Amino acid sequence: MGKREKEETKRVRMKQSPGTTNIFKKDGMRLLLLALPFVMIVIAFFYVPLFGWLYAFIDYKPGIPLSQSPFVGLKYFHILAEDWSTLARVLRNTLVMSFLGILCAPLPAVFAILLTEIPSARIRKLVQTTTTIPNFVSWIIVYSLAFNIFSTGGVFNQVAMKLGILSEPSNILANEDAVWYFQTALGIWKSLGWNAIIYFAAIAGIDGELFDAASVDGAGRFQKILHITIPGISSTFIVLLLLSASNILSVGLDQYLVFHNSMVADKIEVIDYYVYRLGLITNDYSYATTVGILKTIVSVTLLFSINGLSKKIRGFGIV
Template structure:
């Protein structure tokens, strides 16, 4: 005789909990990413604070054309943006290499120490980073003081005001601050690799380096390509905080990137319509580059994110 036990518990519909958990994030992006898009309309008007939009003169594409009329200035800004972004993309494989090497460390304590030490800078504000770097590299900082006492230099060097090394200094800071955090994504990808692949490689006589080259690296390459495509789409977005705190009149020609330029035009100089037009132009170019890189990846490898 078959006995069936009836449960008084009602089954909850599958998928409701994840959906409810995602609502705050969806609301966040709607409020801070999509609703502000209605402000793009101000780029087509000669907007002045306090004047209703209906009473504001319509100027069409005037401020978009202004970007190219002022090319002597915007050209330098775009050059700085592209150069710094290019170096960021060029050095992005370092995070993959660091993650693979860190994964090969056998000591869990040492591995945790290295991972914590390299990840911690990501959570430090750029203002604090500036204060730390100032105490080390300023005219009266530790480096100049030590070099002067050792007789390596005759007079203090103004690193913060040296335009010749401004790009390299900021690239090094960005690498120091973000390397450990970027490696976390690749460590997660490595953790998802099937252990049987390593066992099969070892049975075939592969050593540690062969396993890294033939198993680990192919396992993370897809993740790297996805992040590379996203990096290409954000090639005109270097960030704002880093260049805002390190910018000064001596290095402004090298550190004035698009995000900082939009801030100066809109907030400092009050050219709201012009700054919004630059932001729209940057977004359109970024989307176009993402679609182009996506199609190239799809043709070469058959993988894409869209």
């Protein structure tokens, strides 16, 4: 064996050595450095705030240092158990809003399927852009639009009364019986196009030869959707549905904060708004933290429970 062959064999053995790991390679280190800022952001915004859970175990008053605040143990957890009627009302509103959202979960998938069936690429792009824009509109602007359209003196009432559909103006923003459905409809309008993007990607990932083979076999458009497109995006839909179910207590704050008024307060106060009201309006930081801890524990329990259910049904989990 010549000198050149020996050097080549040595180089191959070094590449195949089990002690060499990708993380110490140049490319691996670059990828690690690229990911490091995002890891730090996650730690800073999701793990460092857990230090605030200490407020649930002390009688904190603004202006008094944390070290000088008296330790009260599980006092606020006992208050939470005693004030169950208020918490039950808030949980009812949260669960109803979440369940309505879960019932409407297939709409982005249906929208994506219907949009991909449009033959004109220009129309598809126009519709997709138009339906995605509302996701970037602030809820304050959405409230302003809803107020100008659906309030007593809004456009809807004026047009309906002129057409004879309504005999007197109605204000859906102050209708306690319709608040759940109205807020769900607004949420769908705002997020439909954005949520459909992931289904567009899933549909684009389906092998085009399947559609060609189906056309050769004489399958129509509806049969292709039923037997190819829907099975192709079903796994994506199931994962998103399971994640939505695990976040059933996290319905957001912005929407219900701007639409909150005294007429619908009993039906629109969800758990996030309840924590906001306790902490920033009544300055009861310790009790608000206790409610937040309860929400986190329930959400994490739901996540792992649904993950375990996914492993039993699908053979693998979502986390």
